[in-house]
Amino acid sequence: MYDVTIVGAGPVGLFLACELGLAGCSVLVLEREPEPRSPWKAHPLGMRGLSAASVAAFHRRGMLHRLLTASGVDETPGEDSDTDEPSPPRSVGHFAGMMLDPADGDVTALPFRLPGPASEGVMTSLEAVETVLSERAAELGVEIRRGVTVSGVTQDDESVVARAGEHAYTARWLVGCDGGRSAVRGLAGFEFVGSEPQFTGYVMLATVAGPEKLRPGFHLTPTGMYLRMPAVDYIGMLDCDGGAYDRSQRPSRAHLQTVLRRVSGTDTMLSDVRLVSTFTDRAMQTTTYRKGRVLLAGDAAHIHSPLGAQGLNLGIGDAMNVGWKLAATVRGHAPDGLLDTYTRERRPIGAAALDWTRAQTAAMKPDAHGQAVQQVIRDLIGTRDGTTYVFTRASGSANRYDLGSEHPLVGRDAPDLRLADGTRLADLLRDGRGVVLDLGTDRSLHGPATRRESRIRYAAGPARNGLGLRAVLVRPDGTVAWATAGDPDHAEFEQTADRWFGAADRREHA
The missing domain is CATH 3.50.50.60 (FAD/NAD(P)-binding domain)
Known part of the structure; x- marks a missing residue:
């Protein structure tokens, strides 16, 4: 078994x-x-x-x-960065096909970001x-x-x-x-349980006659959205049909061409369709x-x-x-x-x-309401706060588990703290154990941590950029379970470690 x-x-x-x-x-x-x-x-x-x-x-x-x-x-x-200061993201993606400029993001607003x-x-x-x-x-x-x-x-x-x-x-x-x-x-x-679809999506490898009529990249239109990657004949489409297309059938070239013309607003022709798949926004x-x-x-x-x-x-x-x-x-x-x-x-x-x-589906609706929402969103994502908000949501940076702590880092994905000797937190997590980083000079958490050495790895020493932390306990999945900026409360640490890793075996280091 x-x-x-x-x-x-x-x-x-x-x-x-x-x-x-x-x-x-x-x-x-x-x-x-x-x-x-x-x-x-x-x-x-x-x-x-x-x-x-x-x-x-x-x-x-x-x-x-x-x-x-x-x-x-x-x-x-x-x-190999020589700095441990946060840097702006190189890409922040899109919202409902509306592209964002990474230069508009505020890196200081991203929670505990390190390079x-x-x-x-x-x-x-x-x-x-x-x-x-x-x-x-x-x-x-x-x-x-x-x-x-x-x-x-x-x-x-x-x-x-x-x-x-x-x-x-x-x-x-x-x-x-x-x-x-x-x-x-x-x-x-x-x-x-959930909600029914609002659109049918198509992804295909197809040859386009008159390809200059379809601009490369994402394009949100009054009737849907299309994506074209010209170097590989890749085309994606979203048709706001309420998910009505019968997805048990392979779409014909004629159907695909009709949809492409409708969502792109062009008279583009498909001369060949090699592979095609459909999907919806059923949630x-x-x-x-x-x-x-x-x-x-x-x-x-x-x-x-x-x-x-x-x-x-x-x-x-x-x-x-x-x-x-x-x-x-x-x-x-x-x-x-x-x-x-x-x-x-x-x-x-x-x-x-x-x-x-x-x-995003609601913002793409091809009616007066959808068009109005799109304009509001374009205005919002054109601001620094708007771009930052979309990036943090889309990238997962805003995700946080409720672990019952008021510390702003607890429940979040741990930043990749780097010790003075170059060791990164990620290196310490490689074997799947939890990690205690004791960033002070007195190594006061050494005993409580090593009593669970089969489940928790202990590391001590100053960090190149400790983000104001004195000590941090990280679960094997990279989630911060406990953190403090001041002298560690040993009882609080023990309680948290017990919660996630089980009681310490005090015989190991008796």
Whole structure:
């Protein structure tokens, strides 16, 4: 019997598998598709934007350079920076197709931003992400079986069985990472609620006759939106049809041409359509991310439109959050209720992402109301505060878990603090343990931290830019669990460490 079965070998399932493998769990991944490669995962159809938070997740597990290499990115932002002062983001994206200028952002308003290898987002592809994660999973002893379609899920107090044809796969826990049409979600009886679509989206590789009629880049029009990448014949379209198109049928060239002409306001012709896919902005979420021994992550737990590039990043955040908690539960040292915090922390983040995409859909409506909203938004994002707000929301910089502390850093993604010897916080998180950074001179947290040395790594010394912190406790997922600017309250530290890592074994250093 495995410790954990994961259904779905996409980026979320593979990232979670790596997290569990790193902690020494036995992991089986079941994937429906027989082959890992697909034109829908490769450039350009598989292009995806990873937020700084997602890049930080790869950085903290020692996979960032592999990811950059696989993505064809030569430069690692901030890696050799001589300064530890925050720098403006190089890109801030768009809102409903309305592009923002990064020069308009206020870097001082971004919470606890420091330069570093993971301070910026990265353009990559699903193929690159899955290749890196598959290789790492293999190194960690994860077993991946492809061409397996799960058709049944049953559980009792001790285990979960995933059935696929004549085969039954038994594990102590099961996680559905099998996408927006998740079989696990339905088989395990999760409730899935939300809002119906307002548009139909199309993505295609197609040859355009008279390409000069379609301007490159994103373009929001009175009848929808289109995106053109001329070098690779990539075209994306959003048609505000209320999601009426029958997506069970492959769109004909004539239909695609009609939609393209309508949303672009041109008489452009399509002479060839090689690949095409459709999607909507249907926004749905499960009411819980866990039912007994079955959990969900990524699109299996929440679906929404791709506006703002939230989906992949949201799923990686799910995997990073639940991975260490499930591993601690498997290994038997999780404090009471630790696994329940997964839904409590991640579901609000998912709900906010759904609303973020709904707001963009509302702004794109091809009527007088939508046009009026667009004008207001253009005025707002043309201001410094407006650009900063959109960037913090879209990048995940504004995300914060409610961990019951008034300290403004607690519950946020930890900045990549750098000690005087050059060691970064991300380096210390590489083995999947929590980290205590004791930035003072008296090393007063050494004893309380090292009593949990199997679960918490201790590091002491001044930081090059400590952001005014005296000490900080960081969970394995990179979330700040406790922080102080003054002398540490040892009782408060112990209470927080007990909450996330279990009681200290005081015999270890007796």
